[in-house]
Amino acid sequence: MADSAAFTHICDALESETSFSRIEARGTIRLALKSAGLAANSVTPEQIKVVV
Amino acid sequence: MVTLAGSLYLLSTAVFSVLAIVIGVRLITLSRRTQRVPERSLGLGFIGTAGLGYGLLMFAMIGKRAAGWDDAPSYYSWLLMLGWVFHNLGVLFMLDFVHRVFRPDEGWARTLKYTMGLVLWVGWLADMSTGGLAATRPSHFYWVAFAVIGTYPLWTAVEAYRYWGLMRKRVALGLADPLVANRFLLWTIASMTTVASIWLVEVPTFLGYERMSSAAEQITSITMLCTAAFGIATICTYWLTFFPPAWYQARFRAPAASETGS
Numbered sequence: 001m002a003d004s005a006a007f008t009h010i011c012d013a014l015e016s017e018t019s020f021s022r023i024e025a026r027g028t029i030r031l032a033l034k035s036a037g038l039a040a041n042s043v044t045p046e047q048i049k050v051v052v
Numbered sequence: 053m054v055t056l057a058g059s060l061y062l063l064s065t066a067v068f069s070v071l072a073i074v075i076g077v078r079l080i081t082l083s084r085r086t087q088r089v090p091e092r093s094l095g096l097g098f099i100g101t102a103g104l105g106y107g108l109l110m111f112a113m114i115g116k117r118a119a120g121w122d123d124a125p126s127y128y129s130w131l132l133m134l135g136w137v138f139h140n141l142g143v144l145f146m147l148d149f150v151h152r153v154f155r156p157d158e159g160w161a162r163t164l165k166y167t168m169g170l171v172l173w174v175g176w177l178a179d180m181s182t183g184g185l186a187a188t189r190p191s192h193f194y195w196v197a198f199a200v201i202g203t204y205p206l207w208t209a210v211e212a213y214r215y216w217g218l219m220r221k222r223v224a225l226g227l228a229d230p231l232v233a234n235r236f237l238l239w240t241i242a243s244m245t246t247v248a249s250i251w252l253v254e255v256p257t258f259l260g261y262e263r264m265s266s267a268a269e270q271i272t273s274i275t276m277l278c279t280a281a282f283g284i285a286t287i288c289t290y291w292l293t294f295f296p297p298a299w300y301q302a303r304f305r306a307p308a309a310s311e312t313g314s
Contacts, residue, residue, distance in 0.1 A: 036219030037217070037227075037228075038222065050227055051225065
C-alpha cells in the first residue's frame with residue numbers, strides 16, 4: 001500500500017526542518033493523521049493542511 | 053396470529069424489495085454518470101439480493117404453498133431457483149462493494165471476497181443438485197451457503213462502523229460532512245438489522261422443525277413478526293441513508309448554521 005504524495009512531502013519537510021529522523025517524522029505524521037481519522041495512503045494536501 | 057404475522061412479513065418484504073430496486077436503479081444511474089464502480093456494485097447488489105432475489109423467492113414460495121407445495125406446478129420451482137440465482141449474484145456484488153470501498157488495497161479483503169463468493173456458489177449448487185429445493189430439512193450444503201448469506205452483512209456492518217469512527221474524527225476537524233458521516237452509522241444499523249432478519253428466518257430450522265410443516269406454524273409466526281419488524285427497521289434506515297428528508301438533514305446542518313450566525 002503506497003503512501004500518498006502529500007504524506008511523503010510533509011514527512012520530508014518535517015524531517016528537514018526539525019531534528020526528527022525519517023522514522024520519527026513519518027511516525028509523528030501517521031499519529032496525527034490517525035487522530036484525525038485519516039490514512040497515509042489516501043490523505044490529500046488539503047487535509048494535511050488542516051491536520052498539521 | 054399466523055395470518056397477521058404472515059401478512060406483515062409479506063408486506064415488509066414486498067416494500068423492502070421495491071425500495072431495494074428503487075435505490076439500486078438510482079445508484080446505477082449515478083454510476084453511469086460518474087463512471088464509478090462502487091455505486092454500480094452496490095446498485096446491482098441491492099437489485100440482486102433484496103429486489104429480484106427476495107421478490108422472486110417470496111412470490112414463488114407463496115404460489116407454491118397456495119398450490120399445495122408438492123403438487124405445485126414445476127415453474128414455481130424454477131422461479132425459486134431463479135430467485136436464488138439473483139440473490140446469490142447480488143451477494144457477490146455486495147461483497148465487491150465492501151471490498152472496493154473500505155479495503156481497496158488490502159489483499160486479505162480481496163481473498164475474503166472471492167472465498168466467500170466461491171463458498172456461497174459451491175454450497176448452493178451442491179444443495180440444488182442434491183434436491184435442496186424440495187427438501188423438508190436443509191442439507192449440509194445449504195448451511196455451507198448460509199455461512200456466507202448469514203455473515204456477509206456482518207462484514208459490511210463492521211467496516212461501516214469502523215469508518216463511522218474515522219468520519220467522526222474528521223467531522224470534528226471540519227474535514228467531513230456530518231450528514232455523510234451519519235450515513236456510515238445508518239449503514240451499520242441497516243446491516244445489523246439485515247443480519248437479524250436473515251438469522252431469524254432460520255430459527256424454526258435451527259430448532260429442528262421441518263420447512264412448511266404445521267408443527268412449525270407457531271414458532272414461524274413469531275419469527276416472521278420479528279423478521280418483519282427488522283425488515284421495516286432496515287427499510288426506514290435505508291430510506292434515511294439514501295433519501296434523507298429535510299428534517300433529518302436539518303439535524304446535521306443546524307449546529308453549523310447557528311455557529312455561523314453567532
